[in-house]
Amino acid sequence: MNDRMTLAAAALLSLSLLAPAPGASAGADDGLYRDLGGKQGIRNIVATLIPMVLADARIKDSFADSDMQHVGKRLEEQLCALAGGPCTYGGEPMKESHGGLKITNAQFNALTEDLQLAMEQHGVANAAGNRLVAKLAPMQREIVTK
Numbered sequence: 357m358n359d360r361m362t363l364a365a366a367a368l369l370s371l372s373l374l375a376p377a378p379g380a381s382a383g384a385d386d387g388l389y390r391d392l393g394g395k396q397g398i399r400n401i402v403a404t405l406i407p408m409v410l411a412d413a414r415i416k417d418s419f420a421d422s423d424m425q426h427v428g429k430r431l432e433e434q435l436c437a438l439a440g441g442p443c444t445y446g447g448e449p450m451k452e453s454h455g456g457l458k459i460t461n462a463q464f465n466a467l468t469e470d471l472q473l474a475m476e477q478h479g480v481a482n483a484a485g486n487r488l489v490a491k492l493a494p495m496q497r498e499i500v501t502k
Contacts, residue, residue: 388491389441391484392475398439402432405474414466418459438491450498458502468492
């Protein structure tokens with residue numbers, strides 16, 4: 357396991373205990389949203405992330421039958437809402453949308469690692485990236501089923 361994956365796994369495990377539930381209200385604090393570059397910054401991150409995911413041998417097969425344009429749109433909404441932006445996530449709950457996919461912890465961590473790389477490519481500070489990962493971490497319990 358490389359250092360980045362180890363860091364991602366450790367961050368997810370430790371931060372999942374501290375982060376609010378995925379459906380929690382974003383509230384008035386939009387600092388993370390601004391740190392990610394607002395809607396356009398999030399759109400850019402997702403536009404970089406999607407090809408990374410499709411090229412990542414660890415997880416690309418999980419997305420073989422997915423409409424990646426739809427996945428990208430929902431991911432933009434989700435990241436925006438979690439970051440405190442003016443967005444509403446319009447997709448299914450994580451448990452429903454991932455229920456039959458048999459996602460493993462390693463796959464979840466691989467996507468998190470790709471997200472971190474995408475944020476780095478867009479100049480998102482490590483602290484902001486870690487705050488976003490902290491907000492995503494509780495979803496691991498609903499997504500990982502294997």
